[in-house]
Amino acid sequence: MTSPRAVALTVIFTIVLLGSGIGFYAGRRRTMSLEQWTVGGRAFGTFLMWLLMAGEIYTAFSFLGVSGWAYSRGGPVLYVLAFMILGNVVAFFILPPIWDLGCRYGLQTLPDFFQMRYGSRKLAALTAIIGIAFMIPYLELQVTGLGIIMEVSSFGGIGRTQAMVIGTVLMAGFLLASGVRAVAWVSVLKDFLMIVAVVSIGIWVPHHYFGGTGRMFSTLERVHPGHLTMPGATANLGHVWFISTVLLSAFGGCMWPHIFGASFTAKSGDILRRNAIVLPVYAISLGLLFIAGFAALLVVPGLKNGDLSLLTVVRQAFPPWMLGLIGGAGALTAMVPAAVLLLSASTLFAKNLWRPTFAPAMSDDQVARLAKRTVVALGLISLYFAVYSSSTLVSLLLLGYAGVTQFFPGIVLGLFWKRITTAGIFSGLVVGVAGTAALLLTGRDPLAGCNAGFLALCANFAVAVLVSLLSPASSARLAQNLPVGISADS
Amino acid sequence: MKRPPLATIFFALIPFAAVCFSVQLWDRVHPILLGLPFNLFWLLSWTVLTPICLGIAYYRMKSANPPGSASDPEEPRA
Helix, strand or coil: CCCHHHHHHHHHHHHHHHHHHHHHHHCCCCCCCHHHHHHHHHCECHHHHHHHHHHCCCCHHHHHHHHHHHHHCCHHHHHHHHHHHHHHHHHHHHHHHHHHHHHHHCCCCHHHHHHHHHCCHHHHHHHHHHHHHHHHHHHHHHHHHHHHHHHHHCCCCCCHHHHHHHHHHHHHHHHHHHCHHHHHHHHHHHHHHHHHHHHHHHHHHHHHHHCCHHHHHHHHHHHCCCCCCCCCCCCCCCHHHHHHHHHHHHHHHHHCHHHHHHHHHECCHHHHHHHHHHHHHHCHHHHHHHHHHHHHHHHCCCCCCHHHHHHHHHHHHCCHHHHHHHHHHHHHHHHHHHHHHHHHHHHHHHHHHHHHHHCCCCCHHHHHHHHHHHHHHHHHHHHHHHHCCCCCHHHHHHHHHHHHHHHHHHHHHHHHCCCCCHHHHHHHHHHHHHHHHHHHHCCCCCECCECHHHHHHHHHHHHHHHHHHHCCCCCHHHHHHCCHHHHHHC | CCCCCHHHHHHHHHHHHHHHHCHHHHCCCCCCECCECHHHHHHHHHHHHHHHHHHHHHHHHHHHCCCCCCCCCCCCCC
């Protein structure tokens, strides 16, 4: 007789090692220049691109957090589904022109875009600092999620800290070897397993315990009236909060430096547009995670930490090998996005902060080497944060989204409005980020029922437009940097 | 950048109206459809309806701006 723990552990480790192996193999026989490492030589076709973008939908947050929110908050969790649909509508319009400029000017990162569009080294460095600062909590969340997933699904066989160390080492390893290609190819395995896991959880659990979702939801509505609609189990997450948060997150989706950077891997801008058309379908499986979280509220009520609800209900309803499979899928789900975040944050640091500020003479190869050393350093930093974790992870994530969305005016006005000036974008960005930090860190979110980050974004927009109109129109030097379309069109 | 044609923007705004601004109209439990509370059913339907809207938007964009024309820099050949 093998113990359930041994079975689950074996399955988890097989999956994690298989995934890492694919990652190492992905970059074989390619020389890892900076451009190859960060944007895959701009040669990703529809399939790889779809994998890379879809891979970003399932993070440890969607796996643990979404079911956790359904469990502990109820109705407000629907915002996740709405913003994932609308984020693609936004991407449909802004990613192709960004890709186009990226190709023309050799851009690899989000600060590269600001440098090219506004011709200001200070502004580019500021965006790099903001980007890194807001990616670290997101990275920490993935590492912590990884620890929770492996600990619970191995019946405590691997300690949380051990799991986090193993996962981070493997991830940094395949990232250093293969760069962004590793990420896309590990996504193949990860997304396949995730779909198997999510479909079996979302369909089997309600069927097993209630004889179907219809009966489950009727029971839920009777036992916890109002849980399924907004504000659910919360006091202040009502419809105004929903609209403002959906808008903020939909605009913010492409503003994460790692998503922005990932778009440069595409072979053409049209691939990104077609990708954005079909990606909303992928969000269906999130609905299954909602169902799992709602089911858990009835099956395993009273958990203090809602984030554990999914795995707890899975541990009750499935045999150990299936738990192992779900745990392994979950582990990859944390490792893949964490790898993209690490890659992106390190490139930002080496290319957009260190080189322009301290060592302008560095060659691209030296930047690539520095970025790889930064991967190790940032991996250790997030591991440290995750091990000595605070209880404010969720608030840090919300801070992250509210923070990166502040790039939105600079990008959209930069693409579509000729009159925008560097001073305008600089002051808007400072107001937006300072406002976000002030409101969220002092616990003023939501403010008067509205998402505080959204209010900061509105202030950011207003300041950017006003200051631009008041400051002198930028000189010819900037106009030369303008994408051809802007000057030709209007 | 060339601004997209109006029809394209219109079709892309439909999902925004449907899943965001109209939340008050569909955020309820009943009727339970296909075993799902109405609000969840509504949002899940839009995971399929949104690609249709964007598909039409894409088609309008292409016919307003056919590949190979000077104003479409993404398709240099064709």
